[in-house]
Amino acid sequence: MPPGSAPETISILGATGSIGLSTLDLIGRNPDRFEVEALTANANATALAELAIRFRARLAVVADPAAYGELKAALAGTGIEVAAGPSAVQEAAVRPVSRLMAAIVGAAGLAPTLAAARSGATILLANKECLVSAGRLFMDTARRHRARVIPVDSEHCAIFQALDSNRPEAVESVTITASGGPFRTWSVEQMARARPEDALRHPVWSMGAKISIDSATLMNKGLELIEARHLFDLEPERLSVVVHPESIVHGFVTYADGSVIAQLALPDMRTPIAYALAWPERLATPMDRLDLCSVGRLTFESPDLQRFPALALAQQALSRNDGTATVLNAANEIAVNAFLQRRIKFPDIATIVDKAVSRADTEGVGDVESLEDAVALDGWARRIAGGFISGLLTPAG
Numbered sequence: 001m002p003p004g005s006a007p008e009t010i011s012i013l014g015a016t017g018s019i020g021l022s023t024l025d026l027i028g029r030n031p032d033r034f035e036v037e038a039l040t041a042n043a044n045a046t047a048l049a050e051l052a053i054r055f056r057a058r059l060a061v062v063a064d065p066a067a068y069g070e071l072k073a074a075l076a077g078t079g080i081e082v083a084a085g086p087s088a089v090q091e092a093a094v095r096p097v098s099r100l101m102a103a104i105v106g107a108a109g110l111a112p113t114l115a116a117a118r119s120g121a122t123i124l125l126a127n128k129e130c131l132v133s134a135g136r137l138f139m140d141t142a143r144r145h146r147a148r149v150i151p152v153d154s155e156h157c158a159i160f161q162a163l164d165s166n167r168p169e170a171v172e173s174v175t176i177t178a179s180g181g182p183f184r185t186w187s188v189e190q191m192a193r194a195r196p197e198d199a200l201r202h203p204v205w206s207m208g209a210k211i212s213i214d215s216a217t218l219m220n221k222g223l224e225l226i227e228a229r230h231l232f233d234l235e236p237e238r239l240s241v242v243v244h245p246e247s248i249v250h251g252f253v254t255y256a257d258g259s260v261i262a263q264l265a266l267p268d269m270r271t272p273i274a275y276a277l278a279w280p281e282r283l284a285t286p287m288d289r290l291d292l293c294s295v296g297r298l299t300f301e302s303p304d305l306q307r308f309p310a311l312a313l314a315q316q317a318l319s320r321n322d323g324t325a326t327v328l329n330a331a332n333e334i335a336v337n338a339f340l341q342r343r344i345k346f347p348d349i350a351t352i353v354d355k356a357v358s359r360a361d362t363e364g365v366g367d368v369e370s371l372e373d374a375v376a377l378d379g380w381a382r383r384i385a386g387g388f389i390s391g392l393l394t395p396a397g
């Protein structure tokens, strides 16, 4: 940022989450560079009010209307505008700002992030489910309205950087890495007994609950393949995953001449967030620097699709129509929730998703042409997945 320039304005959808808080940590360290416009949360009014006051936001919004009274009371006399409900989140998303951090978890982020794309915003995209649920629609909308989409997921940030200055026609393949999650070395029998607290104990990354479970099933990597397909407009055959337990190499691009360009960094989400916040510049960050001699060894292995069938399901969805990915995503959200509530076992997550995707196939689910299509299909898949979960819970199931 040239000296004397006005600060950039930033809004954050999902400000109270893991990505939201890491973004605010960086903003707080650069008070001359960034100003906060709007912050949103789902229902956590106390945390949102505290952040809105600390970062002098102009607007604070909760998606859950039941949390409005608490937010209003907590912000009384501060001059900060307060609003509630899904339409208020959408309004927050289209407020003119320099950059919008889209960090709501799940398909709930689709409508506001799509609205931001329609408004031509610069979107820092963490909410991968939005691209899984309606990737083609989202990217077409962004292109039509000249919105810029800068990936925040560490793997996609890596690919974005490795692609940045090169010729797209010379790209042979793109590989994203996976830590392998907490069950990388667990047997099928051990995973059958895994509890939510085991699955939430990620060996490398500290993240929100939903993505932590997705990392344990490796569905997260499958969602990321679908995300990469849409973000970088790449055919499924050019996309692959390798397991890399040290999580130092986040992704790499192989070019036609055999050159491979990778991005490396210590696993801290503030690094890709800083990249997205400053792109095309670089933001100085306080994190430890990578010391390859102290890391010593980087290892890589192929993912085991037998033990991690969720990744295989997502890989299959990658080559099918958009609607399959919408169903996969919605069924996964429902199944992850049921596992977190201890209603189903860990392996049931992939089973539920498999059943929902097969049902969608039988019913001839097709492409997603509009937000209404995506919302209707997402709702259908949630009901179907809920039905399969109830089936598992009854003796006959």
Ligand SMILES: NC(=O)c1ccc[n+]([C@@H]2O[C@H](COP(=O)([O-])OP(=O)(O)OC[C@H]3O[C@@H](n4cnc5c(N)ncnc54)[C@H](OP(=O)(O)O)[C@@H]3O)[C@@H](O)[C@H]2O)c1
Pocket: 013, 014, 015, 016, 017, 018, 019, 020, 040, 041, 042, 043, 044, 045, 063, 089, 103, 104, 105, 106, 108, 109, 126, 127, 128, 129, 152, 153, 154, 205, 206, 207, 208, 209, 210, 211, 269
């Ligand atoms: N965490 C990571 O390291 C990481 C890395 C890469 C990508 N991502 C992606 O980034 C996104 C956010 O992940 P996270 O780990 O930060 O999640 P998180 O910690 O669970 O936070 C989610 C945020 O979304 C809000 N939210 C939840 N449901 C909502 C709804 N229905 N409507 C509006 N807002 C809602 C939450 O508000 P409340 O606090 O009120 O519930 C919270 O602010 C996900 O798509 C994830 O896959 C995360």
